Amino acid sequence: MAGRKIAVVGLGGIGGVAAACLSLSPENDVTVCARRQIDKLTFDHHEDSISIPLKTLSDPGLAEPVDWVVLCTKAQDVASAAPWLENLCTPQTTVAVLQNGIAHEERVAPHANGATVLPAIVYYNGERLAPDHVRLRHIRGHDLLVPAGPQAEAFAALFEGTPIDVGRSEDFLTYQWRKLLVNVIANPITALTRQRLGVFQRSDIQDLSLSILREAVAVGRADGAQLRDNEAEAILETFLAYPPEAGTSMYFDCLAGRPLEIEALNGAVVTAGRRHGLPTPLNSAMLTLLKTVSDANAKTP
Structure with a gap:
């Protein structure tokens, strides 16, 4: 039984790639929170294309607390994701925010029910080819970057053995x-x-x-x-x-x-x-x- 309960909120290009890669680790128990039910996700990487089973929730009222939330909505959609965050988060949860801009903590913390907020910079190109089909392209260097510290190490561990490389920075x-x-x-x-x-x-x-x-x-x-x-x-x-x-x-x-x-x-x-x-x-x-x-x-x- 997987030990790390993870919810991915938002299934666009960035969220779809994150959900696919996280699902490749047997240590992760991944649930996707999206508007519609999707049972399988086609994941393209380099020349390979694989089908990954998904566990999807479309009703925030059915969500239960998890260890990690990976928030992949657009920055302006944080408020609309609040019902998900309120049910998924406890003070023991960490929310990794894969969004553009700065001030991730200020944007997300008011909705996160006391959870720790970990900002992340996304460098990979995640393209949504269809609602159930995504493609990962690496740009250069790390695919994700987070602030150095214990939470960074725990976040990087979620992606061990997957195509996503997580970097850590003191600056x-x-x-x-x-x-x-x-x-x-x-x-x-x-x-x-x-x-x-x-x-x-x-x-x-x-x-x-x-x-x-x-x-x-x-x-x-x-x-x-x-x-x-x-x-x-x-x-x-x-x-x-x-x-x-x-x-x-x-x-x-x-x-x-x-x-x-x-x-x-x-x-x-x-x-x-x-x-x-x-x-x-x-x-x-x-x-x-x-x-x-x-x-x-x-x-x-």
């Missing part, structure tokens, strides 16, 4: 901001232009991106992140090496008419800038424009 805040810096240009610009990453080959888009990044870097430093003098240029240079045909989550959400995760991205920069007394006009402009799109999407039947 987690800096890595959070570096991931955020990529997201504050990639997501809003692809969503607003409705173009994939190839749009960043334009020199005017590169100039705009550098200005957005420099503004965000100043806020990140004030927030305690150890960012380099050439951080904005280094982020853009790395970003330009990504495949031009790739899209972003916000690009796909925009095309599909779904609400957008803007508050956790450029909104996080604006909020932190306000806290530190720093101006953020470009990130504020991105936030305003994308909130307008997101609000319109939310009203569309």
Whole structure:
């Protein structure tokens, strides 16, 4: 009998890959919390494709306390996941939050019934090909990164023997901001232009991106992140090496008419800038424009 009870909340690309990989360990007893019943999940990795049986709950009222919750909803959907968290969590539970942005603890703790909140940075590409079919692509380096400490070691143990590599960092805040810096240009610009990453080959888009990044870097430093003098240029240079045909989550959400995760991205920069007394006009402009799109999407039947 598996010893670690784990609930994965959210079965999109990130959650689907997490659920599939966690299910590969015989030490884990995994339950997926999703809107619909799914009994099997097809998992593609490299050239392999396997079918993984799933235990799924679609009613939060039937959920019982677990050792671990792996929260994989979009940041703006935390409140709607609250009924799951309230039933799954006790003070002995740890909630690993696999979401974009910063301030994971502030976002999740009010709904977690006294559970420990462990923020995680997601580097892997999890693509949802169908409701019951996901694909894992490794980007580079670790697939997940968490703050160093005892909870980090316990979290990494959940993925031992699976395709997911979990890293630990003593300077987690800096890595959070570096991931955020990529997201504050990639997501809003692809969503607003409705173009994939190839749009960043334009020199005017590169100039705009550098200005957005420099503004965000100043806020990140004030927030305690150890960012380099050439951080904005280094982020853009790395970003330009990504495949031009790739899209972003916000690009796909925009095309599909779904609400957008803007508050956790450029909104996080604006909020932190306000806290530190720093101006953020470009990130504020991105936030305003994308909130307008997101609000319109939310009203569309």
